[in-house]
Amino acid sequence: MTRIAVCAAALFTFAMPALAGPEAFQPGTVVPDYGKVAMIEGTELPADTVMKVAFDIGKAGPEDTISRSLETPARFLNMHAAAGVDPENLHVALIVHGAASADLLTDEARGAPNPNAGLIAELLAAGATIELCGQTSAMRDIAQDDLLPGVTIGLSAMSTHALLQQQGYTLNPF
Numbered sequence: 001m002t003r004i005a006v007c008a009a010a011l012f013t014f015a016m017p018a019l020a021g022p023e024a025f026q027p028g029t030v031v032p033d034y035g036k037v038a039m040i041e042g043t044e045l046p047a048d049t050v051m052k053v054a055f056d057i058g059k060a061g062p063e064d065t066i067s068r069s070l071e072t073p074a075r076f077l078n079m080h081a082a083a084g085v086d087p088e089n090l091h092v093a094l095i096v097h098g099a100a101s102a103d104l105l106t107d108e109a110r111g112a113p114n115p116n117a118g119l120i121a122e123l124l125a126a127g128a129t130i131e132l133c134g135q136t137s138a139m140r141d142i143a144q145d146d147l148l149p150g151v152t153i154g155l156s157a158m159s160t161h162a163l164l165q166q167q168g169y170t171l172n173p174f
Contacts, residue, residue, distance in 0.1 A: 028078020030087050031122045035074025037082060044084045052091040052169040060099040066115050067103045072174060077126055093164055097133035097157040101140055104132055109146035117148055124150040133157035
């Protein structure tokens with residue numbers, strides 16, 4: 001019985017490196033200051049893989065820290081580039097509506113510093129598109145000048161999703 005327990009403990013101990021925890025998460029190369037990822041051995045993808053992914057974001061992040069919903073596309077870009085996909089083949093669109101519109105505002109329009117400003121700038125620099133639902137902008141009286149540079153306003157989140165689907169985008173379920 002002791003022998004079995006010792007063997008089980010040894011196997012568990014040797015398996016521990018596979019369960020590295022938070023320290024396994026490292027900055028990526030596409031959005032370097034956001035979206036840390038952990039690489040999983042054996043999950044490399046061909047460099048010519050093409051991904052077109054839309055992220056629907058309706059929940060606002062905390063007022064004083066970045067929105068996890070906005071950071072998810074950064075993780076997506078960093079993870080797939082690290083797995084071997086050419087960053088030129090990664091196409092990401094963020095469709096923002098409802099309360100999440102506050103995460104796209106300038107400091108002046110928000111009335112406080114926007115902790116998402118750096119993340120949004122890096123996502124845009126990486127080629128992501130970020131579009132606010134026009135119906136949300138009308139309801140919340142948000143003008144183009146109220147938005148961080150590079151963020152656009154579309155007719156509606158529903159319209160943007162339909163158009164992106166016609167272009168081959170899939171909807172990320174997270």
